[in-house]
Ligand SMILES: Nc1nc2c(ncn2[C@@H]2O[C@H](COP(=O)(O)OP(=O)(O)OP(=O)(O)O)[C@@H](O)[C@H]2O)c(=O)[nH]1
């Protein structure tokens with residue numbers, strides 16, 4: 001028996017003598033062939049030392065500047081006896097890392113061990129985030145068993161991912177490990193004398209591999225560091241500490257809730273992991289993300305590449321973090337997020353001139369004087385001579401630093417041009433050719449031009465410089481019109497700096513109050529929202545402005561289309577009338593001839609063709625798709641159309657066209673200017689534009705009221721008064737997104753003030769509801785108001801009623817009495833006769849009375865529902881002052897709430913209506 005056993009022993013053991021063999025333990029295993037068992041059979045899979053993670057801490061900067069690469073050594077294989085197998089589905093084995101003693105090294109980022117109390121007492125002091133030594137701090141680690149590269153977690157799929165097929169266990173990608181160990185070897189072997197470039201080249205493959213390991217999904221949550229079962233008194237972990245938490249069943253997690261405590265909802269403020277997208281509420285974020293050495297990542301996601309779709313948000317701190325960290329700490333975290341190696345763009349997913357970049361090339365590209373803006377993964381072309389840079393098959397979008405040694409040589413078809421004109425070997429696009437022609441560059445005979453970095457150009461093979469592109473007059477304007485780039489030196493840097501300043505100034509202040517703006521369709525909520533942005537200098541970004549411009553131009557074409565459709569109708573009516581008259585007159589008459597001729601609404605053949613085309617595009621629903629090309633191609637036709645008599649005759653009857661919104665006049669009056677390529681929307685244009693804020697979504701803007709300028713007549717302003725620097729968040733929500741019976745209002749439980757917006761002109765307007773019943777819009781507003789006021793979430797909220805479109809009320813009352821609305825039937829003010837010269841003031845006072853009456857109706861309703869006081873303000877949303885006053889009134893209401901005993905009256909209070917002001 002002993003000799004048989006000995007034959008199984010390793011060679012070194014074969015020398016055991018007969019005496020020693022009794023000191024060796026043996027056990028026998030037999031294959032089980034009985035009936036299936038009902039319990040899980042535990043499996044212990046040995047730890048593979050090659051798969052234990054090590055830190056890859058090579059930063060881009062260190063590659064270039066610091067040649068000694070810090071390395072964290074891999075941990076040694078630990079004793080199996082101290083491991084504990086996590087409980088889980090029997091078919092999966094778990095590799096469990098050592099959590100005691102040296103096993104702590106596994107956690108590359110110590111976890112912040114900050115109690116709320118500590119934070120309160122310690123807040124604001126010291127720059128570095130406080131870090132515990134790891135022992136005795138939070139929870140358990142778990143890693144998913146797969147690395148999902150194409151991983152984009154939508155709000156709805158987040159939970160599915162969380163609870164999906166990933167089983168628990170600690171398993172680190174061997175891929176990542178290999179790359180890391182190569183890095184370590186490299187770092188150990190690399191002496192300080194190696195050149196930067198050599199290092200970049202040697203390590204790039206390793207880094208590429210590590211970056212390839214992709215993103216991952218968290219499958220475990222973390223224990224509460226304060227819960228008693230985490231640490232024993234000596235700071236060592238208790239047995240329970242290494243129990244990996246089971247994923248929570250899908251049904252247990254509410255959509256949009258926190259990934260750790262599973263509380264909250266879609267609207268609860270959360271911070272998301274830039275790797276896996278897991279979102280945590282403010283109570284859990286520190287526990288889930290620790291000290292954030294690589295920025296906002298779950299503890300388990302540290303060391304993993306970020307989700308590329310989140311690259312744009314790197315370094316942009318959230319309001320929640322601002323509340324949780326001191327300024328200094330937050331700046332450090334954001335710096336780490338931007339600069340740590342793991343969060344850098346993986347070079348191999350950026351290709352230039354058909355070749356994926358190496359690390360060295362990417363470093364070069366990103367650190368040049370004028371790098372590509374917001375570089376994302378993708379395929380780009382780069383003209384090294386001129387610095388032109390663009391996406392493959394597209395026209396240039398930027399001019400970056402020239403002569404960078406990145407990518408392959410440029411190819412002729414890089415930008416998919418079809419003009420036979422070449423710049424530095426690339427066939428240019430139509431727009432570029434147009435730009436050259438407009439700038440006065442001779443392009444006859446399809447020249448092959450050589451353009452250098454400073455814009456000087458010459459024909460290939462010729463010595464003489466023909467001119468300098470960027471010195472041409474109007475070149476800035478031409479490029480802007482054709483969406484072509486200009487060198488950064490020519491850009492208006494001041495504007496950008498101002499915008500940045502506004503943003504950073506704002507970011508330093510605290511958000512205190514949330515204002516919820518809600519109202520029925522067309523009540524004016526989005527106009528008030530836009531007005532707030534304009535008033536309080538929240539800039540529309542360049543992209544936003546561009547989109548708004550296309551939106552305005554699209555709307556203009558839509559208005560023209562409605563007019564052209566009306567024109568066809570008017571023309572047809574005219575013909576019918578002629579026919580009728582012709583038939584009614586026996587014998588030959590002049591009508592017979594007129595029928596065959598054009599009438600007052602007819603268009604020329606060219607304009608008729610344009611009209612047919614536009615109506616067809618509108619019918620197909622593709623109007624948006626023709627922009628921005630339409631502005632270039634058809635601006636002259638729009639100009640001709642506006643001068644056309646037939647169109648003018650139609651325009652003069654535009655009030656008959658019900659589909660044409662009132663606001664159309666504003667834009668149609670300036671149609672020629674707006675349809676031009678170089679049109680830039682003014683703030684007023686933006687305000688009037690329909691469709692900028694999505695009708696159904698929730699939009700939010702943060703602002704603070706500017707400090708009032710001091711003048712001799714006012715009381716001195718106390719700039720140290722914190723109220724002056726309070727920040728406000730205006731959240732605009734459309735009722736359609738509140739669900740049946742406004743059930744989603746509970747999402748807004750932390751709102752401080754509800755701004756309920758009603759259009760004063762709704763009293764004689766109707767809409768058809770989902771049941772096909774015609775309803776008065778004012779009654780619809782009343783019903784919505786009732787639903788919101790009586791919603792349990794808003795039981796204690798203050799309300800400010802915004803009675804909007806006051807400017808239109810005056811006009812409307814002349815045509816339709818307020819008593820048209822069944823709710824306002826008792827409004828019969830006695831109006832004394834006024835001579836014509838006092839007529840206007842008379843009408844104004846009628847509008848004022850009507851406004852007061854409506855305000856009081858709502859106040860009484862509010863009182864009957866809540867026994868509280870409703871604040872009311874009259875607003876004309878298109879006027880900045882009016883919205884400013886209303887929002888400042890809102891601020892006052894909040895201040896009163898804070899300092900109840902203090903009676904505060906200022907001029908704004910006159911906007912409020914007391915219940916006693918009855919009709
Ligand atoms: N004259 C005038 N027009 C206004 C006023 N407020 C809003 N409007 C216009 O009324 C229309 C509807 O305003 P919006 O701000 O889009 O209304 P909304 O609440 O967003 O309504 P939806 O878009 O249906 O959600 C727009 O054409 C505005 O330009 C106002 O005080 N006076």
Ligand SMILES: [Mg+2]
Pocket residue numbers: 522526527690691693695
């Ligand atoms: Mg709107």
